[in-house]
Amino acid sequence: MMISTQLLDATSTHDIAIAKEILRRGGLVAIPTETVYGLAANAMNPIAVKSIFAAKGRPSDHPLIVHIAGADKLVDWAREIPPVAYRLAAHFWPGPLTMLLRKCPHVPAEVTAGLDTIGLRVPANPVLLALLKDLEFGVAAPSANPYKRLSPTCAAQVFAQMSGRIDAVLDGGDCEVGLESTIVDLTGRQLRILRAGPITAAQIAQCTGMPVSQPAQHDVAVPGNVREHYRPQTPLYMGTREQIVEAIEMKGARIACLFYATAPTTPGTAKTLVMPKEKALFAQRLYKTLYSLDGLGLDAIWLEFPPNGEQWRDVNDRLGRAAAIL
Ligand code: TXA
Numbered sequence: 001m002m003i004s005t006q007l008l009d010a011t012s013t014h015d016i017a018i019a020k021e022i023l024r025r026g027g028l029v030a031i032p033t034e035t036v037y038g039l040a041a042n043a044m045n046p047i048a049v050k051s052i053f054a055a056k057g058r059p060s061d062h063p064l065i066v067h068i069a070g071a072d073k074l075v076d077w078a079r080e081i082p083p084v085a086y087r088l089a090a091h092f093w094p095g096p097l098t099m100l101l102r103k104c105p106h107v108p109a110e111v112t113a114g115l116d117t118i119g120l121r122v123p124a125n126p127v128l129l130a131l132l133k134d135l136e137f138g139v140a141a142p143s144a145n146p147y148k149r150l151s152p153t154c155a156a157q158v159f160a161q162m163s164g165r166i167d168a169v170l171d172g173g174d175c176e177v178g179l180e181s182t183i184v185d186l187t188g189r190q191l192r193i194l195r196a197g198p199i200t201a202a203q204i205a206q207c208t209g210m211p212v213s214q215p216a217q218h219d220v221a222v223p224g225n226v227r228e229h230y231r232p233q234t235p236l237y238m239g240t241r242e243q244i245v246e247a248i249e250m251k252g253a254r255i256a257c258l259f260y261a262t263a264p265t266t267p268g269t270a271k272t273l274v275m276p277k278e279k280a281l282f283a284q285r286l287y288k289t290l291y292s293l294d295g296l297g298l299d300a301i302w303l304e305f306p307p308n309g310e311q312w313r314d315v316n317d318r319l320g321r322a323a324a325i326l
C-alpha cells in the first residue's frame with residue numbers, strides 16, 4: 001500500500017511535534033542519528049514494529065536496535081545488566097555504540113526477532129535525543145534503507161528509497177559519522193564485538209579494562225549478519241591504484257573511480273573522485289558517495305583500497321560486503 005510520505009524539518013518545533021504524534025499513533029518516521037538514518041517506530045508497539053519490517057522488506061528474523069534517551073532507561077529494556085554496561089554507557093553514550101543485553105520479558109518479541117537479547121543505544125544526534133526524552137517509549141530503528149541496500153546518511157536518500165512506504169522523514173542534515181554503530185555483546189563471559197564500528201575494540205578494552213574478542217564478522221551466527229548487506233546496485237570493485245588505472249584504460253567511459261587521498265593522472269572516466277585521507281571523513285562520505293555514483297547507471301564503480309589498520313576495520317567490513325570482489 002502506498003502512503004504519502006511527509007518531509008519534516010528537524011529545526012522546526014512544529015515538525016518535531018508532528019514526528020512525535022506519528023510515532024505515538026504507531027506510525028513510521030525516518031530519523032537522523034549520528035551514524036545513519038534510522039527507520040523508527042514505538043518499540044513497545046508490536047504492530048508498529050512489524051510495519052518496519054514490511055516497509056524495508058526485511059526478514060522478520062533480523063532483530064532491531066532500540067534507541068533510548070539515556071543509560072537510566074536501560075532497566076526498562078534489559079535485565080541482569082552487568083556493571084560494565086554502565087561503564088561503557090558513561091564513556092561512549094550518547095554515541096555510536098550498541099550494547100547487547102538480556103531483554104526484559106515485556107519487550108515485544110517482534111523487536112528482538114524472538115531472541116532473548118536486545119540491542120540498545122543512546123544516539124548522539126541532539127534533535128533525536130530531545131525527541132526521545134519527550135516520548136514515553138524507546139524507538140526501534142534499523143537503518144532506513146530497503147533490505148540489503150546502502151544505509152542512508154541524508155534525508156534525500158531516505159526519501160528517494162522509502163517514499164510511499166513510511167509516514168515521514170525527519171530531515172536533520174547529513175549524518176556526522178556515516179557508518180553504523182559498533183555492536184558489543186555483553187551477555188557472554190567475554191566482551192565480544194559483533195559488528196565493527198566507529199568505536200574500536202581497543203577503545204572498549206581500554207575503557208573497561210577487559211579483553212574484547214572480535215571474531216571475523218561473518219563467523220558470528222547472528223540473524224542479520226548477512227554477507228551481501230550494504231550493496232549499491234552498480235557492481236563495486238576494490239583494487240590497487242594500478243588495477244584501477246588498468247580498468248580505466250579498458251573501460252573508462254563506463255566506470256566511476258574513487259581514489260584514496262590523491263588522484264593519479266589517468267585517462268578519462270565517467271566520474272573520478274578522491275576520498276578523504278582521514279578515516280572519520282572517509283567514513284562520513286562513503287555511503288553518500290557510493291549512493292550518488294550508483295545513480296549514474298554505469299557499468300562499475302572502482303574504489304582504491306583504503307588503509308587496513310584497526311581504525312579502518314569498520315570501513316573495510318562494510319566495503320567487504322558492498323564490493324563484488326575484494
Ligand atoms: O548505527 C546504527 O546502529 C543504526 C542506527 C539507525 O542506529 N542502526 C542499524 O540498524 O544499523 P540495523 O538494523 O540496520 O542493524 C542492526 C544490526 C543487525 O545486523 C542486527 O542483526 C543486529 O544489529 N542486532 C540487533 N539486535 C540484535 C540482537 N538482539 N542480537 C544480535 N544482533 C542484533
Ligand code: MG
Nearest residue numbers: 142143144151
Ligand atoms: Mg542496516
